[in-house]
Amino acid sequence: MGSELIYRGHEAQPLSDSYSPKPPKPWIAVTRPIRYVLREQRLVFVLVGIAIATFFFTLSDHRPHYPISDSHFPDESTRPTHLVSYQSHGGFGFGPGSLGSGGKIPLGLRRKGLRIVVTGGAGFVGSHLVDRLMARGDSVIVVDNFFTGRKENVMHHFGNPNFEMIRHDVVEPLLLEVDQIYHLACPASPVHYKFNPVKTIKTNVVGTLNMLGLAKRVGARFLLTSTSEVYGDPLQHPQVETYWGNVNPIGVRSCYDEGKRTAETLTMDYHRGAAVEVRIARIFNTYGPRMCIDDGRVVSNFVAQALRKEPLTVYGDGKQTRSFQYVSDLVVQETIDPNARIEFRPNTEDDPHKRKPDITRAKELLGWEPKVSLRKGLPLMVSDFRQRIFGDHKESGGASTTKSSD
Numbered sequence: 001m002g003s004e005l006i007y008r009g010h011e012a013q014p015l016s017d018s019y020s021p022k023p024p025k026p027w028i029a030v031t032r033p034i035r036y037v038l039r040e041q042r043l044v045f046v047l048v049g050i051a052i053a054t055f056f057f058t059l060s061d062h063r064p065h066y067p068i069s070d071s072h073f074p075d076e077s078t079r080p081t082h083l084v085s086y087q088s089h090g091g092f093g094f095g096p097g098s099l100g101s102g103g104k105i106p107l108g109l110r111r112k113g114l115r116i117v118v119t120g121g122a123g124f125v126g127s128h129l130v131d132r133l134m135a136r137g138d139s140v141i142v143v144d145n146f147f148t149g150r151k152e153n154v155m156h157h158f159g160n161p162n163f164e165m166i167r168h169d170v171v172e173p174l175l176l177e178v179d180q181i182y183h184l185a186c187p188a189s190p191v192h193y194k195f196n197p198v199k200t201i202k203t204n205v206v207g208t209l210n211m212l213g214l215a216k217r218v219g220a221r222f223l224l225t226s227t228s229e230v231y232g233d234p235l236q237h238p239q240v241e242t243y244w245g246n247v248n249p250i251g252v253r254s255c256y257d258e259g260k261r262t263a264e265t266l267t268m269d270y271h272r273g274a275a276v277e278v279r280i281a282r283i284f285n286t287y288g289p290r291m292c293i294d295d296g297r298v299v300s301n302f303v304a305q306a307l308r309k310e311p312l313t314v315y316g317d318g319k320q321t322r323s324f325q326y327v328s329d330l331v332v333q334e335t336i337d338p339n340a341r342i343e344f345r346p347n348t349e350d351d352p353h354k355r356k357p358d359i360t361r362a363k364e365l366l367g368w369e370p371k372v373s374l375r376k377g378l379p380l381m382v383s384d385f386r387q388r389i390f391g392d393h394k395e396s397g398g399a400s401t402t403k404s405s406d
């Protein structure tokens with residue numbers, strides 16, 4: 001049918017031998033558009049358009065422009081330079097008197113500090129880190145599932161526009177635009193991490209994988225908080241960073257020990273394989289305000305027990321040591337209750353006999369060494385626990401509060 005129509009069409013317009021085109025008029029190509037413009041009054045619009053374009057072109061700045069996102073800068077050393085460059089442009093926005101003066105970033109989007117996500121940021125260590133970052137002027141996003149973290153640890157930042165909090169479990173993927181990731185999310189007390197071992201190792205492996213994937217995707221720097229437990233029950237004492245450890249792969253602590261070891265492996269593989277900038281911090285036994293009161297670790301247990309006038313629980317023969325090995329019954333007794341009783345209990349499985357970091361490299365490379373002695377730090381924790389256990393600052397049970405500062 002279609003071909004028939006086409007055929008008929010051809011038939012309807014047969015070529016004529018007598019056809020002779022008109023001779024071309026060369027001036028018509030020039031005069032026709034001019035006549036059109038005059039007839040339709042388009043000239044006015046053309047002139048207005050030229051005027052507007054000239055106005056913006058004259059005002060626009062020809063300095064080199066920086067990309068809006070700096071999350072792909074290769075390293076820390078280049079980042080601040082670019083951030084400073086953003087801000088030193090002065091009127092780059094569209095504020096009064098600065099129309100188009102070189103800016104490509106609207107004022108409202110101007111960046112003031114780094115955008116940092118802290119997983120586990122509502123926890124004991126995480127919340128202290130958040131305080132530090134906030135004080136530095138960074139924008140902080142706390143990601144926490146509140147298994148051991150508490151809103152109270154960070155609620156003093158509520159209402160601060162630089163602070164955000166997301167209830168999220170890191171075993172699920174998360175997409176955020178950030179410059180740095182501090183990955184702390186994982187229960188750290190043996191009592192907590194042994195509570196649901198499969199969840200613990202999942203958090204360490206899948207959670208770390210998710211956060212490393214995020215770091216790779218947005219070009220963020222990544223810090224993993226690992227643990228001294230990667231050394232297991234160490235055969236080398238004190239432990240240096242190059243020591244590979246002595247870990248039971250099938251024990252009750254393995255979900256944490258091996259989980260963190262795998263997290264370290266993933267971190268280094270993303271560094272080698274995907275050029276993610278990474279840091280790993282192996283944290284030894286830490287104590288201080290905001291620790292979970294009943295989280296089962298030795299310092300928090302001793303402090304809470306002493307405040308409540310309960311016996312201090314010593315597991316095993318009490319000869320095991322840690323890097324705060326002077327947290328002895330004597331120190332806690334002196335600080336809180338000189339008459340505290342001691343109760344010996346069977347030790348837990350695979351409990352490391354001794355642990356102490358060799359901090360020579362940290363001193364040499366980072367200039368780092370601990371500054372707060374136990375005698376100064378412990379009273380700070382005691383007053384925090386006293387307030388949370390008894391609900392106020394009142395002296396209780398005849399124990400004295402020791403005032404101290406860093």
Ligand SMILES: O=c1ccn([C@@H]2O[C@H](COP(=O)(O)OP(=O)(O)O[C@H]3OC[C@@H](O)[C@H](O)[C@H]3O)[C@@H](O)[C@H]2O)c(=O)[nH]1
Pocket residue numbers: 188189190226227228229283284285286296297298299301302313314315316318320321322347348351352
């Ligand atoms: O009430 C208690 C609690 C603990 N202990 C003993 O005190 C020692 C320290 O135990 P903790 O539970 O405080 O801490 P651990 O050293 O076993 O593990 C810690 O290691 C480093 C961090 O990564 C973690 O916070 C945690 O896993 C152990 O020998 C434990 O058996 C007691 O004697 N009494």
